[in-house]
Amino acid sequence: MAGTTTVEGTIPEVYVLWHPGCQIGQTLASRVYEWLRPGHGLGPDVYFRCLPCPDPQGGPLPLAIPDDEDGQPSSRRHLATTQVLILLIDCHMVADAAWQYWLEKLAASRKSSRVFLPVALDTTAYNVQSAISRINFLRPSGLPVPVGFTSTDIDKVARRLCKQLTESLCWLFLEGPQGRAPEAADVSASVASERERVAKISIFLSHAKRDGHKPARRIRDYIYSQTQLAAFFDENDIPFGTGFVEQILSGLGAAAIVIVMSAAYSTRPWCRRELSQYRRPIPIKSNSRLTEYWRLNPLVVVDALDTGAATPGIPEIGNSTHIRWSDDQKDLEEHVVTVVLRDALLRSFNTALGRLIPAKRNRIVINWLPDPTTLLWIQSIREAQTNLEVCYPGKGLAALELETLDAYFPRVYFTNFERVLV
Numbered sequence: 001m002a003g004t005t006t007v008e009g010t011i012p013e014v015y016v017l018w019h020p021g022c023q024i025g026q027t028l029a030s031r032v033y034e035w036l037r038p039g040h041g042l043g044p045d046v047y048f049r050c051l052p053c054p055d056p057q058g059g060p061l062p063l064a065i066p067d068d069e070d071g072q073p074s075s076r077r078h079l080a081t082t083q084v085l086i087l088l089i090d091c092h093m094v095a096d097a098a099w100q101y102w103l104e105k106l107a108a109s110r111k112s113s114r115v116f117l118p119v120a121l122d123t124t125a126y127n128v129q130s131a132i133s134r135i136n137f138l139r140p141s142g143l144p145v146p147v148g149f150t151s152t153d154i155d156k157v158a159r160r161l162c163k164q165l166t167e168s169l170c171w172l173f174l175e176g177p178q179g180r181a182p183e184a185a186d187v188s189a190s191v192a193s194e195r196e197r198v199a200k201i202s203i204f205l206s207h208a209k210r211d212g213h214k215p216a217r218r219i220r221d222y223i224y225s226q227t228q229l230a231a232f233f234d235e236n237d238i239p240f241g242t243g244f245v246e247q248i249l250s251g252l253g254a255a256a257i258v259i260v261m262s263a264a265y266s267t268r269p270w271c272r273r274e275l276s277q278y279r280r281p282i283p284i285k286s287n288s289r290l291t292e293y294w295r296l297n298p299l300v301v302v303d304a305l306d307t308g309a310a311t312p313g314i315p316e317i318g319n320s321t322h323i324r325w326s327d328d329q330k331d332l333e334e335h336v337v338t339v340v341l342r343d344a345l346l347r348s349f350n351t352a353l354g355r356l357i358p359a360k361r362n363r364i365v366i367n368w369l370p371d372p373t374t375l376l377w378i379q380s381i382r383e384a385q386t387n388l389e390v391c392y393p394g395k396g397l398a399a400l401e402l403e404t405l406d407a408y409f410p411r412v413y414f415t416n417f418e419r420v421l422v
Helices: 025-036 091-095 097-107 123-127 151-173 213-226 244-251 269-278 332-354 399-408
Strands: 012-018 045-049 082-089 114-120 202-206 230-232 256-261 282-284 291-295 299-303 321-324 363-366 388-392 412-416
Touching: 012 025, 025 045, 025 082, 025 151, 025 332, 082 091, 091 097, 091 123, 097 114, 114 123, 114 151, 151 332, 202 213, 202 269, 213 230, 213 256, 213 332, 256 269, 256 332, 291 332, 299 332, 321 332, 399 412
Parallel strands: 012 045, 012 082, 082 114, 202 230, 202 256, 256 299, 291 363, 299 321, 363 388, 388 412
Antiparallel strands: 282 291
């Protein structure tokens, strides 16, 4: 269609399947939903499949999943390019002949853009009778849950499940070695076993050496010892004899940045320069001259302030994700990195979805929730003389936030993706 951008990247819809007899199925499914859709309607559509179809003719199986053959509408009004099926498999699903039949039918589907991510909730899961059994299962630690399990037991399993799920979805959401997201036909059903094909995602660790070195080092060590990611950590990644400024700025090309917010951070000129440089929106090439498309890579703030410590605020942080740091808490670096990955996935998803916004004069499309500091970098917004529309992801900001933006940008009105993509 003339006047619109080309669809690039992956727009998934996610289905979580579990047997009605699985005691932890609904809890894990809800945690996956909350993880992939963290607020403001951000993230891909997530659907549950467990309860039998209400139609008596439908048999004991759950509601059908839209397929290429049945002509049923897909989520987001036919915008989804890939279906991700997360199968929470336990002894109940394996022993149920009807569910076994349904899984075989799903696996035999000719839908090329369907990806399976099976999760082994117990050792019987590997006995599932279909092509799914040949896929590398996700195996969160803490399973199987003990008899009389507590919320702590479930929290541990859910946290590790979301971690493994996030790592697997990197192949779907993020750009690959050729600098593009995979086409639907390229997506293999054994995504979980092909992580080595994912280009290394680089995370920039910005910190003040005076008091932010310890959290940054722990996160850096975790990245190199436990993941396939790359970290830019200046004391190790700037070769002797090279330009300090050039190397720092090249490191800011990373897919995400983590800043360790210690008491000294805001007083360090280089830290502020790193943050300011990174928080500048990047224009997206488009075949339209009517609409501007912009992206902003994610920022995660690790709050490493000591109790009672005071430090000046930093406006560039905007509405970024914050995580409270504690030297005494184990595996906190794992959580930080997983959140960074999740936010990078959501930004990539929002970029792909934003490219589907029709081109229109005086329209700007962004892939992040708007805040004054980042918007001021965009000249068209900063110098708007006529009514200008800014389209942002999600289902909409709160009225107070929109009132604040209106005070900063009186000639700009803000529209969320859900209202535009109807």
